[in-house]
Amino acid sequence: MNKFSSFAEFYPYYLSEHQNPVCRALHYTGSTLVIAVLLYALITQQWAWLWLLPVIGYGFAWVGHFAFEHNKPATFQYPFYSLAADWVMLKDFLTGQLKHKLPVKSA
Numbered sequence: 001m002n003k004f005s006s007f008a009e010f011y012p013y014y015l016s017e018h019q020n021p022v023c024r025a026l027h028y029t030g031s032t033l034v035i036a037v038l039l040y041a042l043i044t045q046q047w048a049w050l051w052l053l054p055v056i057g058y059g060f061a062w063v064g065h066f067a068f069e070h071n072k073p074a075t076f077q078y079p080f081y082s083l084a085a086d087w088v089m090l091k092d093f094l095t096g097q098l099k100h101k102l103p104v105k106s107a
Contacts, residue, residue, distance in 0.1 A: 007081055007084060007085070010081040010085065011081075011085055011088060011101075012101075012103065014074055014081070015085075015098075015102055015103060016103045017065075017071055017073075017074050018069065018102075019069070019102070019103070019105060020064070020068045020069045023061075023064030023065060023068045023069040024089070025064075026060045026061060026063055026064035027090070028090055028093060030056055030058070030059065030060030030061050031057065031087065031090045033056045034053050034056055034057045037052050037056060038050070038053065057086075058073075058075070061073060061075075061086065
């Protein structure tokens with residue numbers, strides 16, 4: 001059973017698992033490249049490029065978790081909430097809201 005009953009409950013947990021700025025930057029890079037590849041495939045109608053979407057999106061994020069954050073990606077336990085949270089985190093970063101939502105690191 002899911003320990004979170006809503007996305008609003010999940011998102012603070014998700015942010016707590018993304019404290020390392022390099023990990024977050026890798027998430028943003030992967031998400032931005034996903035958008036770029038998707039747009040390229042749509043514009044050129046070269047649909048074979050679409051297989052790269054999960055590789056790029058998850059690849060950058062997982063490198064961030066394993067090499068910098070040193071935790072297991074939330075997507076392993078909460079795949080749908082995690083996918084949505086990744087895009088919300090990118091939106092929060094781009095709009096300057098993320099710094100106010102990130103949990104304070106304990107000493």
